[in-house]
Amino acid sequence: xxxxxxxxxxxxxxxxxxxxxGLQVIVPLVNxxxxxxxxxxxxxxxxxxxxxxxxxxxxxxxxxxxxxREFLFEPVKKSCRIxxxxxxxxxxxxxxxxxxxxxLDALDRLFLDFYGYxxxxxxxxxxxxxxxxxCQKPGKNCFCASLGTDxxxxxxxxxxxxxxxxxxxxxxxxxxxxxSKKFLEETKEKKTPPKEACSLSLETxxxxxxxxxxxxxxxxxxxxxxxxxxxxxxxxxxxxxxxxNEDYFLPGEKSSERFREWDSCQLQQFTKVHxxxxxxxxxxxxxxxxxxxxxxxxxxxxxxxxxxxGRCIEACPxxxxxxxxxxTIQSGGx
Ligand code: SF4
Ligand code: SF4
Numbered sequence: 001x002x003x004x005x006x007x008x009x010x011x012x013x014x015x016x017x018x019x020x021x022g023l024q025v026i027v028p029l030v031n032x033x034x035x036x037x038x039x040x041x042x043x044x045x046x047x048x049x050x051x052x053x054x055x056x057x058x059x060x061x062x063x064x065x066x067x068x069r070e071f072l073f074e075p076v077k078k079s080c081r082i083x084x085x086x087x088x089x090x091x092x093x094x095x096x097x098x099x100x101x102x103x104l105d106a107l108d109r110l111f112l113d114f115y116g117y118x119x120x121x122x123x124x125x126x127x128x129x130x131x132x133x134x135c136q137k138p139g140k141n142c143f144c145a146s147l148g149t150d151x152x153x154x155x156x157x158x159x160x161x162x163x164x165x166x167x168x169x170x171x172x173x174x175x176x177x178x179x180s181k182k183f184l185e186e187t188k189e190k191k192t193p194p195k196e197a198c199s200l201s202l203e204t205x206x207x208x209x210x211x212x213x214x215x216x217x218x219x220x221x222x223x224x225x226x227x228x229x230x231x232x233x234x235x236x237x238x239x240x241x242x243x244x245n246e247d248y249f250l251p252g253e254k255s256s257e258r259f260r261e262w263d264s265c266q267l268q269q270f271t272k273v274h275x276x277x278x279x280x281x282x283x284x285x286x287x288x289x290x291x292x293x294x295x296x297x298x299x300x301x302x303x304x305x306x307x308x309x310g311r312c313i314e315a316c317p318x319x320x321x322x323x324x325x326x327x328t329i330q331s332g333g334x
Contacts, residue, residue: 002191003168003184005159010166011049013183014041017092021177023129024091026062028055038062038093053137054097054309058238062093063107063124066262070120070245072255083255086120092129092178099142099307101132102149103238109301110241120260129178132158133166136196141310143200143323149307150198160191167191200310202323203330208304211295214329215287223325224283226318231264233289233312233320239305242270265289290322 005013018025018041025041029048036050037057072083096104111121132155135144144150152158156175159166167189234240244263249256263270265288271279279285297305306322313321 002170002187002189004162004165004187004189005168005184006165008164009183011046013180014049014094015046016180016183017094017178020180022090024089026059026091026093028095038095041094049095051095051133051136053135053139054099054142054311056311056314057236058103058309058311059093059096059100060103060107060238060240062091062128063104063121064241064243064262068120068260070258070260072257074255084119086123088123088127090127090129092131094131094133096130096132096155097135098132098152099135099144099149099309100238101130101152101154102144102147102307103309104130105154106239106297106301106303106305106307107241108154109303114301129156129174130154131156131178132171134158134160136161138196138198139310139314140199141313141321142198142308143202143310144308145198146200146202146204147304147306147308149309162189162192198308200308200323202308202326204304207326207330208295208298210330211291211326212299215291217329219325219328219333220283220287223320224281224286227266227282227286227320228317229266229268229282229285230317231266232315232317234264234266235262236311236315238309238311239293239307240264265292286320290325293322294326 014025014027017023026038027041028036028038028050029045030050031037031039035057036055038055038059039045069085072085074081107121108125111118112125132152138144155171157178158169158171160169167187168184169191234242242263242265243260246259246261247256248259266285268277268280271277279288293306294304297303313319313323
């Protein structure tokens, strides 16, 4: 069984989730700079909801903010007392494309399954409901079908486009928190498959091992000659998760603060340790990014750390493509 949501009822339904269910509603929209991103729905931006293809900026910041306070701490005798400062609102993330849902699954595998106890991430995860939506037009850099991330999963509800509305597929028992008799009508209709295929593709069979065997392939040197080490690729990527910690000691205050902030393997300082920088060349940093995405993570966690969204290719000022590098390696080219 599924439900039907009429197109004319979409905006009223989102307002209902906000006003009647008391949820923070986060939607894809076009911001004042013209970029597509996810932001909290408000009266001012309700007209700018974006339902086309995937957004330029992903929803990652709602799980892993660019900068976030982890806790307050104060010295107590020879020890230290930690004060949690987490305050999370229950919320719904509307409009996630299939690749976005898979990207959040990759973050779950790391922050929930592997680290086991990341309080900040876990609390956000536990207070978030997810409504996905069919991607109506893959972008020119998308290759999600090659990674199997074009098939939606990990959602509470998923909207498939129909002529005058959406077929609403149920994905979890939590979906009832999003139910409204007024907006969701029972239907015998079925979902319809996506209309357009990706124009880019990548052979992923045994890719992780092929990449590893080509650690010294000349392609790394050649591609890195253009790389600016700007880190746009990692900042924009929905699955890049590296962060750094900073402690701020507050003069005259009882407690001090610890923050975590996004970091990037593309920046030289990222690998600065006592004794030097162990990835000082651009070649080694670019290779690390691509290898982590297409080889190492798959070997450790069973999935690629790339969902084929193409955002890094789109954002790179010199158009370096990890899919292109992998293809060069697969074809034996240098
Ligand atoms: S590596 Fe690039 S294509 Fe893959 S998920 Fe990240 S941004 Fe998307
Ligand atoms: S976005 Fe492009 S130029 Fe910038 S660090 Fe990444 S690969 Fe290099």
